[in-house]
Every structure is written in structure tokens, then in C-alpha cells.
Amino acid sequence: MRILKMLSxxxxxxxxxxxxxxxxxxxxxxxxxxxxxxxRYNVVRDIPDPDRPFVLLSFSxxxxxxxxxxxxxxxxxxxxxxxxxxxxxxxLLDDVEIISSVSGGSFTSAYYxxxxxxxxxxxxxxxxYRNIERALLGRLLNPYNLIRxxxxxxxxxxxxxxxxxxxxxxxxxxxxxxKKGQGKIPFLVLNATDIGITHRFEFxxxxxxLVCSDLxxxxxxxxxxxxxxxxxxFAPLTxxxxxxxxxxxxxxxxxxxxxxxxxxxxxDAVAGASYRDPDTRFVHLLxxxxxxxxxxxxxxxxxxxxxxxxxxxxxxxxxxxxRLMVIAVNAKTSKKRNWNKKxxxxxIGAVLDVVMNGPMDDVSFDSLENVDNHFRYxxxxxxxxxxxxxKLTGCxxxxxxxxxxxxxxTFSELSFDRIEDPRLMRCLQALPTSLALxxxxxxxxxxAAAHLLMTSESFEEGMQNLDREWKPREVKIDAELxxxxxxxxxxx
Amino acid sequence: xxxxxxxxxxxxxxxxxxxxxxxxKDENGKIRVFQCGRGxxxxxxxxxxxxxxxxxxxxxxISDTNPITPQExxxxxxx
Numbered sequence: 092m093r094i095l096k097m098l099s100x101x102x103x104x105x106x107x108x109x110x111x112x113x114x115x116x117x118x119x120x121x122x123x124x125x126x127x128x129x130x131r132y133n134v135v136r137d138i139p140d141p142d143r144p145f146v147l148l149s150f151s152x153x154x155x156x157x158x159x160x161x162x163x164x165x166x167x168x169x170x171x172x173x174x175x176x177x178x179x180x181x182x183l184l185d186d187v188e189i190i191s192s193v194s195g196g197s198f199t200s201a202y203y204x205x206x207x208x209x210x211x212x213x214x215x216x217x218x219x220y221r222n223i224e225r226a227l228l229g230r231l232l233n234p235y236n237l238i239r240x241x242x243x244x245x246x247x248x249x250x251x252x253x254x255x256x257x258x259x260x261x262x263x264x265x266x267x268x269x270k271k272g273q274g275k276i277p278f279l280v281l282n283a284t285d286i287g288i289t290h291r292f293e294f295x296x297x298x299x300x301l302v303c304s305d306l307x308x309x310x311x312x313x314x315x316x317x318x319x320x321x322x323x324x325f326a327p328l329t330x331x332x333x334x335x336x337x338x339x340x341x342x343x344x345x346x347x348x349x350x351x352x353x354x355x356x357x358x359d360a361v362a363g364a365s366y367r368d369p370d371t372r373f374v375h376l377l378x379x380x381x382x383x384x385x386x387x388x389x390x391x392x393x394x395x396x397x398x399x400x401x402x403x404x405x406x407x408x409x410x411x412x413x414r415l416m417v418i419a420v421n422a423k424t425s426k427k428r429n430w431n432k433k434x435x436x437x438x439i440g441a442v443l444d445v446v447m448n449g450p451m452d453d454v455s456f457d458s459l460e461n462v463d464n465h466f467r468y469x470x471x472x473x474x475x476x477x478x479x480x481x482k483l484t485g486c487x488x489x490x491x492x493x494x495x496x497x498x499x500x501t502f503s504e505l506s507f508d509r510i511e512d513p514r515l516m517r518c519l520q521a522l523p524t525s526l527a528l529x530x531x532x533x534x535x536x537x538x539a540a541a542h543l544l545m546t547s548e549s550f551e552e553g554m555q556n557l558d559r560e561w562k563p564r565e566v567k568i569d570a571e572l573x574x575x576x577x578x579x580x581x582x583x
Numbered sequence: 584x585x586x587x588x589x590x591x592x593x594x595x596x597x598x599x600x601x602x603x604x605x606x607x608k609d610e611n612g613k614i615r616v617f618q619c620g621r622g623x624x625x626x627x628x629x630x631x632x633x634x635x636x637x638x639x640x641x642x643x644x645i646s647d648t649n650p651i652t653p654q655e656x657x658x659x660x661x662x
Contacts, residue, residue: 342601342625350623350644395584396620397599408597408604408617469584476650495586495616495650 113239115249116313118330121305124338129296130265130306132401136188137274139406142176144414144557146187147403148277149387150196151455152319152380153422154524157195159219159533161420163540164505165203166211167566171544173558183554186416189393189401191280191386193379195524196420197318198259201311204271204279205263217259219533223526230254246326252316260315265294266307278401280389282379283317286327290362291382292374293389294318297400301366302330302374303337317376322447327375332366340364343398356398384451385421387458395465412498416553417462420540421506423455425520459504466500473497501553505543515539515568518577535568535576542566585621585645586653588614589628593660595636598627607658616653621646628658635661 127134139145150161171183192200198218203210230236230250239245256262268279285292292298294314299306317328340363347360365371382388393399394415397408406412426444430437437445473496480491510516519539522532544550545563554561589597589607597604597617607628609615627640637659648654 346600346623346625346642352622354621356620356622397602397604397618398620402602404618404620405602405604408599410605465584472584472650479651492651493613493616495618495653 113242113245115244115246115329116252116310118299118302118304118306119308120331120333120335121299121303121337124300129299130269130294131296132189132278134269134296135273135276135278139188139411141411141413143181144183144186144416144553145403145406145412146183146416146418147189147191147390148187148200149385149390149417149419150190150192150200151386151419151421151423152194152196152378152384152524153424154195154526155219155223155528155533156424156522156524156536157420157422158198159528159536160422160505160540161192161196161199162214162219163537164418164420164544165199166537167541167544169211170564171554173554173561175558187277189278189280189390191282191389192318193282193384193386194319194321195422195526196386197281197315197379198255200279201281201315202259204268204276205260205311207276215533219528220530221258221527223254223258225527226254226258227251227526244329246328248316248320248325248328251320251325252310252312252328255312255315256310260310260312263311264308265296265311265314268311269307280386280401281314281318282383282386282389283314283320283328283376284379284381285362286375286377286381287371288362288365289382290359291379291388292317292376295400297341300338301340301363302332302371303335304331304333318379320377322377322381325377327377330374330376332371332374334369334372340367341398341400347398355392356396359392359398380451383458384423384455385419385458387419387462390417391458391461391465394462407496407498410497414499414501414553414556416501416550417503418544418550419459419462419502419504421455421459421504422536423452423506423508424522424524425452425508427517427521463502463504466502469496469498469500499553499556501549501556503544503547503550503553505540505547507539509543509547510539511546512568512573514577515573518573529576531572531575535572538566538568538572542568585619586616586648586650587619587626587643587645587656588616588653589626589656589658590614591628591630591636591658591660593630593634595628595630595634595658595660598629598640600625603629616650619645626656628660630658630660637661 151157168184172180175181190200202214281294283292296306320328344360344363347356393401393403397405476492483489507519545566594608597607623644625640625642628636630636645654
């Protein structure tokens with residue numbers, strides 16, 4: 092009896108100890124901001140060479156479906172070579188300056204940035220073919236974790252981060268990304284959503300400057316966990332915001348706030364300034380898809396403004412941007428619904444699905460159109476200047492108008508909607524958003540991405556702008572693989 | 584997209600909201616056109632050593648411009 096009592100007391104003590112010890116990894120404070128130090132675009136990348144295309148990739152959310160689809164793009168980019176002006180061959184992959192990603196796409200981008208040499212042979216086995224959901228559930232049901240989860244400072248997302256560390260990223264931090272050396276790997280922008288202000292939150296030092304924290308010691312697994320922090324399944328991930336003075340806010344924020352234009356710039360400034368509010372002591376992050384499921388919002392700000400900490404427009408002003416190529420991997424699905432055939436309204440599950448995905452899909456559609464429209468508008472302006480100069484040629488003594496837009500823009504979107512075969516298109520569009528897909532489904536997504544890149548007219552145009560002789564290679568999608576994943580020809 | 588120039592008798596580095604953007608003139612001494620987003624900006628010109636920009640920085644609202652008639656943000660450089 093006495094032994095039993097002692098055991099009970101000891102167990103209780105152990106539980107309290109484990110619960111009390113369980114805490115999310117705290118992001119460290121930053122003493123003072125230094126624009127030349129930390130995970131920033133100008134530290135990670137060399138000054139862009141105007142003779143090289145500036146390639147930006149964006150990877151959407153969508154669980155393993157998105158991770159495999161973006162992996163397929165990376166695989167295909169390995170084969171894309173062009174002839175430079177001096178006649179030598181160069182891989183387009185070497186011109187990738189920035190990868191901006193969300194949720195499922197962040198697993199691919201982060202693994203590539205950390206392990207570019209091992210990426211192609213390791214990532215499928217370590218992540219794409221694995222049942223991550225089962226692994227997460229296993230951790231959740233582990234008694235040790237169940238006790239830790241009782242702590243108010245440790246939640247399911249912190250447990251998921253540990254799994255991603257063990258399985259994929261190890262204890263690698265943003266400092267390890269910096270150790271790769273300047274110009275060696277693309278600048279990685281992992282996007283999450285700050286649910287306190289419903290605004291995009293990126294894992295860059297410039298963003299962490301706002302909360303006076305040092306990103307260098309934050310694990311890459313934590314950033315990926317935040318980016319893919321699916322609501323309800325996981326609790327929000329917490330980042331500490333420090334209140335000491337580490338440096339001023341970027342100048343544009345004060346200017347935008349004073350101008351009170353109530354446009355996107357103003358909204359971004361309000362969001363930026365909110366981190367210095369004395370009451371903002373913590374930032375709670377959920378999936379990046381809640382604010383931008385394509386990973387395109389950051390790039391759009393960088394392309395159209397000089398406010399972005401990794402402004403691409405600044406490179407244009409420096410005349411370092413002759414060719415800008417944006418490739419967006421969009422693993423969006425669209426469900427076939429037949430509600431309108433019946434008087435009975437859809438059930439609660441179906442309604443929740445629409446509530447979750449409907450607005451997100453709409454925002455994504457606008458984001459794609461924003462980039463595409465902007466590129467068309469810039470071309471139109473450049474053509475107008477050329478047309479004016481052509482007319483002025485005949486006018487003696489009149490100066491030509493300076494060519495202010497010298498960049499040629501290429502925007503390629505890879506999405507299931509663009510697959511020509513309707514059966515395959517519908518099959519891919521109906522894939523679930525999960526972290527467990529069959530090996531064959533993953534393989535199909537990989538080859539679909541390669542096929543879409545090689546059949547993209549805008550990509551071909553962009554490549555031929557670089558090298559007139561460039562031709563896309565033929566990427567066939569194996570009919571047996573399609574049958575295996577999509578079923579017989581009448582199944583979809 | 585907005586367009587602006589920084590005319591000045593001297594050549595200098597254009598600084599927009601604290602970030603360098605390139606020289607205001609090209610190698611032939613012609614004024615260059617810069618791009619930015621619409622809104623209130625702080626534009627400065629850093630003249631070359633020994634020269635002083637007398638009216639830098641300036642806060643200007645840059646909007647409704649085009650590449651043919653960019654907004655002028657003029658500077659004076661003294662010795």
C-alpha cells in the first residue's frame with residue numbers, strides 16, 4: 092500500500108515535471124538590427140547579374156499534393172539549360188534567386204534550400220512517399236507527448252515541429268542557411284499567417300526585426316511548421332515579440348501611415364507598425380494559406396514596390412533586371428459539386444469546406460491575375476514609350492524619351508486546370524489535401540509538373556527570349572500511371 | 584506603377600525611403616527614370632564627395648505618373 096502511494100506521488104511529480112518543462116522553442120531576442128547581418132536577401136544572394144534572368148519561384152499550399160507538384164517543377168528545372176551570349180550552357184536552376192512558399196510547398200522549398208545536393212534523391216523517400224499524418228498521430232498518442240500537451244506553452248504544432256526536425260530538417264536553423272555562402276542557394280521566403288492581424292508573416296530577418304528577434308537561431312522546421320500550420324488540426328504557433336529597442340521601423344511604414352491612403356501599402360504599414368505596439372508581446376501563426384495560398388503576395392509586393400525588404404523593383408532601378416521570370420506552382424483543386432441539382436442544401440461538412448477554401452481560392456485567383464496583369468501593363472507602358480520614340484524619330488531637335496522599363500516579364504502558372512487531358516485534369520483536381528498520398532499519386536504529380544512546364548507557352552517564350560534556339564523537351568505522362576491513380580477511363 | 588526623376592546639376596545616388604536605387608544620371612549624363620509604388624515617399628540625392636545636396640531629403644507624394652512624363656523631384660548640389 093505504501094509502495095503504491097509512493098508510486099502515485101512519484102508519477103504525479105513526473106507528470107507535473109514533464110508538463111512544466113514542456114515549452115515551445117523560444118525565438119531569441121535581437122540586440123540591434125544590422126542590415127548586413129542575418130537572413131536577408133542582400134546577405135543570402137549576390138548582386139543580381141543583369142545578363143542572367145532573375146527567376147522567382149512560388150510554391151502553393153496543398154499538403155503533400157503541393158509538395159510533390161513543386162518537387163516535380165524542381166526536377167524538371169534541372170534539365171532546363173540555355174545557351175548564354177558567350178556560347179556556354181547554363182542551367183536555369185542556377186538563376187533561381189527567390190523561392191516563396193506556403194504550407195505544403197514549404198517542405199519542398201526548405202528541404203531544397205538546406206540540402207540542394209541531396210534534395211532530388213532524398214526528399215521523395217523522406218517526405219513525399221511517407222504517411223506524415225500517421226507519424227503525427229503516432230506522436231500525438233505517445234503518452235509522453237500527451238502529458239507535455241497539458242502544458243499551456245506546448246501545443247500540437249510544437250510536437251509537429253519536432254517530427255519535422257527528426258524526419259527532415261534536423262536541428263538546422265536559418266544560421267545554417269546563411270552558412271551555405273552568398274549566392275549559393277536561393278533566398279527562401281517561408282510564409283505563414285499572423286492571425287492577430289490576419290496578415291502574411293514571412294520568416295526573414297527583416298520580418299523578425301519588427302519583433303526584435305534574431306531569426307538566425309530559429310529552426311527551419313519551426314518556420315515550416317508555422318507555414319503549414321493547418322487550422323484546427325494544430326494550434327497556432329507562438330513567436331515572442333520583444334519590447335526593447337533594437338532599431339527603427341523601415342522608413343516607408345511611417346510615410347505610408349501618414350499618407351492615410353487606405354490602400355494595400357497602408358494596410359501593410361499598419362501590420363508592420365503593430366509589432367511595436369506595447370501590447371504585442373506574442374505573435375500567433377497559422378498556415379500561410381490563410382493570407383496567401385500561392386506564396387505570391389510577397390513577390391508581388393517586391394515586384395511592384397520598393398517597400399519590400401527584398402524589393403525586385405529596386406533591382407530594376409539599379410538596372411540589374413533585364414529579364415524577370417516568375418513560375419508559380421499552384422496545386423489548387425476544384426471539387427465537382429452537384430448541390431444545385433437538389434433542393435436539399437449541402438451538409439455542415441460541405442459548408443465548412445466552402446467556408447475554408449472558397450475565400451482562399453478567390454484570393455489566389457486575384458493574386459495570379461494581379462501578377463499577370465501587372466506584367467502585361469508594364470509591357471504596354473514599355474511599348475507606348477517605344478511607339479512615342481518611333482514617332483519622335485522624324486522630329487528634328489526633339490529628344491527621345493528615356494526607356495525606363497527595360498525588363499522583359501514572363502509569368503508561368505503551373506496548375507491542374509492547364510492539363511489538356513480532361514480525365515487527368517479532373518483526377519488531379521479531386522486529390523485530397525493531406526500529408527499522405529500514395530507513391531503513384533506522388534509520381535503522377537511530379538511528372539504532371541514537368542509536363543506543364545514543358546508545355547507552358549509563356550515559359551517557352553521566356554526561354555526563347557534568353558536563347559532563340561531553346562526548345563522544350565517532350566514530357567509524356569505514362570498512361571498506366573494515370574490509370575493506376577485515376578482509375579479506368581470512365582472513373583473521372 | 585509610378586515613375587520619377589531626380590534632376591540635379593550633379594550626378595548622385597538616388598535614395599528612396601532610406602534605400603539606394605541607383606544614380607540619377609546614366610553614363611552619358613542623361614537623367615534616368617526610376618520606378619516606385621504610389622504613395623508618400625522620402626527621396627534623397629547623395630551627391631558625390633565634396634558636393635552637398637541642399638534640399639535633400641524631400642517628402643513627396645508620387646502618384647498618377649507615367650514613363651513619358653515622370654514626376655520630377657529636383658535637387659540642388661552646392662560645392
